[in-house]
Amino acid sequence: QQQVKQSPQSLIVQKGGISIINCAYENTAFDYFPWYQQFPGKGPALLIAIRPDVSEKKEGRFTISFNKSAKQFSLHIMDSQPGDSATYFCAARGEGSNYKLTFGKGTLLTVNP
Amino acid sequence: GAGVSQTPSNKVTEKGKYVELRCDPISGHTALYWYRQSLGQGPEFLIYFQGTGAADDSGLPNDRFFAVRPEGSVSTLKIQRTERGDSAVYLCASRVAGVADTQYFGPGTRLTVL
Numbered sequence: 001q002q003q004v005k006q007s008p009q010s011l012i013v014q015k016g017g018i019s020i021i022n023c024a025y026e027n028t029a030f031d032y033f034p035w036y037q038q039f040p041g042k043g044p045a046l047l048i049a050i051r052p053d054v055s056e057k058k059e060g061r062f063t064i065s066f067n068k069s070a071k072q073f074s075l076h077i078m079d080s081q082p083g084d085s086a087t088y089f090c091a092a093r094g095e096g097s098n099y100k101l102t103f104g105k106g107t108l109l110t111v112n113p
Numbered sequence: 114g115a116g117v118s119q120t121p122s123n124k125v126t127e128k129g130k131y132v133e134l135r136c137d138p139i140s141g142h143t144a145l146y147w148y149r150q151s152l153g154q155g156p157e158f159l160i161y162f163q164g165t166g167a168a169d170d171s172g173l174p175n176d177r178f179f180a181v182r183p184e185g186s187v188s189t190l191k192i193q194r195t196e197r198g199d200s201a202v203y204l205c206a207s208r209v210a211g212v213a214d215t216q217y218f219g220p221g222t223r224l225t226v227l
C-alpha cells in the first residue's frame with residue numbers, strides 16, 4: 001500500500017525554469033509534510049516542510065503548495081539551477097508520538113545549463 | 114556541529130552472513146530512526162528508538178533484523194542470515210526530543226549481499 005504517491009519519476013528542466021513535483025496522500029491523519037533533497041551517495045536533507053493548516057510556504061526559491069481537500073501537495077523550484085539537480089522526496093508524518101515518515105518514491109531532477 | 118554518522122559506508126557480505134551497521138546520532142538527540150532505501154525508492158521506516166527503548170519496530174521486515182541502542186546514543190542495526198534481497202542503503206536519522214519535527218539523516222550504509 002503506497003500511502004504517498006509522487007510524480008513525475010524524473011524531470012528535466014532548463015536553467016532558469018520552474019520545476020514542479022507533485023505528491024498525493026491518502027491518510028488524513030498525516031500532520032506534517034516535508035520535502036527532502038538527496039544527492040548521490042548522501043543521505044536525504046530537509047529542504048522545506050509544511051503543516052496542513054497552511055496552504056503555502058515559501059523559502060527562497062522553494063515553495064510548497066498544499067491542498068488539504070484534495071490531499072495533494074507540491075514543490076515548486078523557481079529559477080532552477082544545475083546545482084538543484086538531485087533526487088527529491090516528499091514525505092508525510094503520521095499522528096502519534098513516533099514521528100516516523102512515509103516517503104514517496106522520489107523524483108530525479110536534472111537541470112540543464 | 115557534527116551530523117549523524119554511519120559506519121561502515123559500504124559493506125559487502127555473502128549470503129547467510131551476519132552484519133552490524135552502526136549509527137552515531139547528533140549529540141543530544143534522543144529520538145533515532147532506521148530506514149531502508151532500495152534502489153530507485155524512497156526510504157522505508159524500519160524502527161524507532163526513544164532513548165534506549167525501541168518504541169516502534171513495526172517496519173522490521175522479519176526476525177532476522179534487530180536493532181539496539183543500549184545507552185541511548187549509538188545504535189546498531191543487526192541483520193542475521195543475510196539474503197540478497199537485503200541489499201540496500203540503510204539510513205539512520207535522529208531528532209531532538211519532544212515536538213521537534215526535523216529528522217536529520219546520516220549518509221547511509223550501502224549493504225551488498227552477494
